[in-house]
Amino acid sequence: MIQTLAFYLFAVMVLLSAALTITARNPVHAVLWLILAFFNAAGLMVLLGAEFIAMLLIIVYVGAVAVLFLFVVMMLNIDFAELRSGFARYLPIGLVLAIGLAAEIIVAIGAYGAGAIELSRRASPIPDDVPNIVAIGNLLYTRYLFIFEGAGLVLLVAMIGAIVLTHRERGGTRPQNINRQVSRRPQDATRNTQPGVGQGIEL
Template sequence: MPLPALAFYILATVTVVSGLAVVSARNPVHSVLFLILAFFSAAGLFVLLGAEFLAMLLVVVYVGAVAVLFLFVVMMLDVDFASLRQGFAQYLPLALVIGVVLLGEMIFVSVAVADRGAAAGKVPLAAAADMTNAEAIGRVLYTDYVYFFQAAGIVLLIAMVGAIVLTLRHKPNVRRQKVAVQVGRRRKDAVAVVSVPTGEGISE
């Protein structure tokens, strides 16, 4: 077996097993650690596909920021996870139904696009020899998928504003910044020049 094929099977197996461990681990800290392992394995798969830029983004953004943030939040919060797991069995039938629906949707999409791309044995379009991986992704992202990119940005902006609105609490006895007063402040209102004779101080 060639080395790239062996590396693919190893990384793919580790990714799938880690993904299953994320949702099946009882300890939330262990789930985050398995998530980091899944991200690293997926980054290795991107490297095998020749997408080094995506692999770097996956490691830097998701492993270096998102997963570590999840780990810190889980470790800092004093949450009783035993009480959260109570009543899990009563939601299991609904979860199975939703899982079957999602599986059916994925199968339907796979069959619908079976006559396109690599699934039909067609060779995908390769980037030019003088074009870097990041440039090729940027050209496709900001030309063919520019509207989807902008829509994703709007969705993230709305989510950020919604999170701020939901968590913002106005306290009555807290002094708040008044930008208009600060900008309109004049020098004579803030600075006083006093002539003090030599050897004497200022008496209050």
């Protein structure tokens, strides 16, 4: 019973946070909703008996990919003063989310103690003596090979998009000439002058 309750709880939270990731106007909020979706997806993987994938979601996606997205978003000239001004207004929503996450953790601990959900038998029918990592490797590189490669292509496109956003042209700045800097002679780099008191120098 508790496994079914935890499954529906995590599934609803994944769908809700994914929808908020797409519809959020603020890119920082969108990344935070994405991190919440990753955490709930990891909870679903734990219920299915795939602890290895759950740890990958937390370590790789939340610890690396989402943090990379957050760094890229913070380089987009966002007005953080406006974000901080709304802290008190969003405080009740933050408390509700914190209570909800605490409830999810409690339910997940109870569901994990009760055992993996029976859906795992239908999702990956494997013998009991096969380790979890071996079974996942066999499934990823046989039955789900094209889906696995497609996920890699999606991450590649996301990385290219992040690079394009950070390397956009900015107006009002002088372009850097690498060749001119490298070919400059040492005697052209500095100039010694002895200006009089209060006279200054001519550039």
